[in-house]
Amino acid sequence: MGLLGLLVGLGLLVVFAFRGWSVLLLAPFAALVAALFGGEPLLANLTQVFMISAAGFLAQFFPIFLLGAVFGKLMDDSGAVTAVAGFMAERLGERRVVLAVVLAGAMVTYGGVSLFVAFFVIAPMARSLFRAAAIPRRLIPAAIVLGTSTFTMSALPGTPSIQNAIPMPFFGTTPFAAPGLGIVASLVMLATGLWWLRRAEAAARRAGEGYGEDTEDATERAAADELVRERATTAREFDPAELRHGQRSGAPSPVVSAILPLIVVVAVNLLMSLVVLPRLDVSYLAEPRFGSTSLAAVAGVWSVSVALTAAIVTTIVLNWTRLPALRQTMDAGANASVLPAVSVASLVGFGAVVASLPAFTAVRDWVLAIEGGPLVSLAVATNVLAALTGSASGGLTIALDALGPTYVELASRTGIDLGLMHRVAVIGSGTLDILPHNGAVVSLLAICGLTHRDSYFDIVMVGIVTSLLALVVVIVAGSVLGSF
Template sequence: MGLLGLLVGLALLVLFAFRGWSVLLLAPFAALVAALFGGEPLLANLTQVFMVHAAGFLAQFFPIFLLGAVFGKLMDDSGAVTSVAAFMAERLGERRVILAVVLAGAAVTYGGVSLFVAFFVIVPMARSLFRAASIPRRLIPAAIVLGTSTFTMSALPGTPSIQNAIPMPFFGTTPFAAPGLGIIASIIMLVAGLWWLHRAEAAARRAGEGYGDDIEGATERAAADELVRERATTAREFDPAELQHGQRSERPSPVWSAIAPLIVVVTVNLVMSLVVLPRLDVGYLAEQRFGETTLAAVAGVWSVAVALTAAIVTTIALNRARLPALRRTMDAGANASVLPAFSVASLVGFGAVVASLPAFTIVRDWVLAIEGGPLVSLAVATNILAALTGSASGGLTIALDALGQTYVELAARTGIAPALMHRVAVIGSGTLDILPHNGAVVSLLAICGLTHRDSYFDIVMVGIATSLLALVAVIALGSALGSF
């Protein structure tokens, strides 16, 4: 009965989340259903397991949600994201439209701008470029997914995405874990994704397919759609409803002041991770008031938090004249972080209850028994949980909360570098999360005024197929050569 309860609870979570129910309500309900089937005490599971683990996730990662959302909103309202996108379009020209859209998305998301901010800025630019080049608009979502939701989310060393931050306390790693493997994975995703998109473009031209007809007002309706909002907030770290608040600049930021904060994020993150933090005397972290922790457990989050803070200060300093309502902009950014953070924390609480049930030992033993070794079983675990929850961050945290310590012990016993575990876990979470019920997919299609029938196959090819190819390469190289 315990295993049945686990499956029923998970099925309820997936089914009702896809129908737009709030995860804040669904996750504790589904967790209690699983506990009920297993004959476990309900109130104790609610307050001592679910809430404790959800609160622990917030305690660790809310600073990144908060600072990332504020930074994204400042970049949006100052016109900086628009400037970066326009710069890419101008430099690459009409003959390299797809590449321009992909690189625009990659530049702003690798620089720390929230995914949904990028969506709402890049989609209008992509429409005008694709229309001028007579490329079918059904390829727009795939081009944006390739640039924003593949290598810059999971593979590129130093990316400030929440997915890249989650494994750091478990494995004692930095945002630059396994940099060589991350770069190789990024190249595989980018090259394979561009190959597919250009192949699809060429096929459309041979068939005489043009741009097609836009649906007027699709972007504006998507921003106000409550169903889109509920799905979106479990997928990434920004509440789309807050995009309508604050006040955008009437003139775009100069490109140099738009790009500077993105460079600051990467540079400060690198310096904090590899130079500053390793040289600090942090013996005080062993004190009870600081949680009796270690630098390895907090350094990754600290470096990303400092990098985003430095980028926020840089954005304000360079673009103050283009932020007519600074307080309202920052308030909107702060508010935009709350619902996504609590939604993912609720998924973490659900996973903690499931992992505490006696029946979960069956699942754990099955995962660990997968042939191919710890790297393969870790990749399978993160893939499955990200697919079921429709959330890379939620699935990754559930997997590591339940199995993280086991994998740390396996790594020590088998000689696998924690950095390699980190990179495999993150890339694994960013593959099958892009299933039809994924909040980012649903939101992007709504913003573009397209349907799954129109565009989802191309999203699968650039988002799932390329990431799986990169994941296989990283596991093979890591197994043969170790972490580098």
């Protein structure tokens, strides 16, 4: 009965989340259903397992949600994201439209801009470019996914994405874990994704397909759609409803003022991770009032938080005159972080209840018994949980909450570098999460005025297939050569 309860709870979560029900209601309800089937005390599971685990997630990662959302909103309202996208389009021209869209998305998301901010700015630009180049608009979502939701989310060393931050407290790693393998994985994703998009574009030109009929107001309708909002908030760290608040600049930011904050994020993150924090005396962290913790458990979150703070200050200083409603803009960014953070925390609470049930022992044993070693079983665990929850961050946290200490022990016993574990876990979480019910996919299609039938196959090819291929390459290379 306990195992049946796990399946019923997961099924309820997936089905109703796909229908647009709030995960804030679904996650505790599904957790209690699983506990009920297992004959476990319901109120104790709600207050002592679900809520404590959800609160623990917020305590660890809310600063990244908050600072990332504020930075993204400032970049949006100052016209910086528009400037970066326009710069890439101008430099690459009509003959390389797809590449321009991919690189524009990659540049802003690797620089710390929230995914949904990038969606709402890059999608209108992509429509204009694809229309001028007579490329089918059904390929726009795939081009945006390749640039924003693959290698810059999970593979590029130092990426400030929440997914890259989640393994750090578990493994004691930094945002630059396994940098060489991360670069290799990024090249695999980018090269294979661009190859597929060029192939699809060429086939469409041979068939005389053209751009197609456009839906100009799709972006505005998506921003006001409550169903899109509910699905989006479990997928990434920005509440789309807040994009309408604040006040956007009437003109794009100068390119230098737009790009410099993105560079600051990467540079400060690198400096904090590899130079500043390792040299600090933080012995005080062992004191009970600081949680009796260690630098390894907090260094990653500290590095990303300082980097985003530095980028926020840089954005304000460089774009002061283009932020006419600074307080409203920052308020909107702060508000935009709350619902996604609490939604993902609720998924984590659900996972904690499931992991605490006696029936979960059978699931854990099955995962650890998967042939191929710890790296393969870790990749399978993060893939499956991200797919079921439709959330890379939620699935990854659930997997590491339940199995993280076990994988640390296995790594020590087998000689696997924890940086390699980190990179495999993050890339694994960013593959099968891009299933049809994923909030980012649903939102992006709505923003582009397209349906799953129009564009989902190409999203699968550039989002799932390329990431799975990169994951295989990282596991094989890491197993043979070790972490680098």
